[in-house]
Amino acid sequence: MRNKKLYLHSVEQLLIGKRKDRKTFLNNLRQDIDEYLLSTPDASCADLEKEFGTPVELLYEYASAQDERELTKSINIKRISAGFLSFILAAVISGSIL
Numbered sequence: 001m002r003n004k005k006l007y008l009h010s011v012e013q014l015l016i017g018k019r020k021d022r023k024t025f026l027n028n029l030r031q032d033i034d035e036y037l038l039s040t041p042d043a044s045c046a047d048l049e050k051e052f053g054t055p056v057e058l059l060y061e062y063a064s065a066q067d068e069r070e071l072t073k074s075i076n077i078k079r080i081s082a083g084f085l086s087f088i089l090a091a092v093i094s095g096s097i098l
Contacts, residue, residue, distance in 0.1 A: 004033055007048045007055075014059040017066050025062050 008030060015022045029052065036051055037043060043051075052058065 003043060003045045003048060004030075004037065007033070007045050007052075011055045011058050014055050015062055017062075021066060022062075029058070 008026065011029065012022070012026060015025065032052065033048065036048075040047065049055075053061065
């Protein structure tokens with residue numbers, strides 16, 4: 001069970017796009033993993049990666065099924081958010097030094 005959570009968490013961290021699409025993809029993957037675990041209850045994360053693919057491979061699978069415009073928009077929003085947070089952090093550090 002712990003291996004399933006770790007595997008799903010690592011996949012979830014990579015997914016971008018609409019929340020609804022991410023949740024649908026993860027729910028489908030979770031169901032597939034649950035079915036697999038019925039026959040192989042002691043499967044490790046490596047076993048799950050062999051059966052379903054690495055998190056990066058799943059990202060490619062997910063992204064190829066999504067609308068290109070939506071993915072581009074999500075990437076741009078994440079990039080802008082990261083830049084803004086970096087700027088705020090730098091300003092706070094600079095302010096505390098002075």
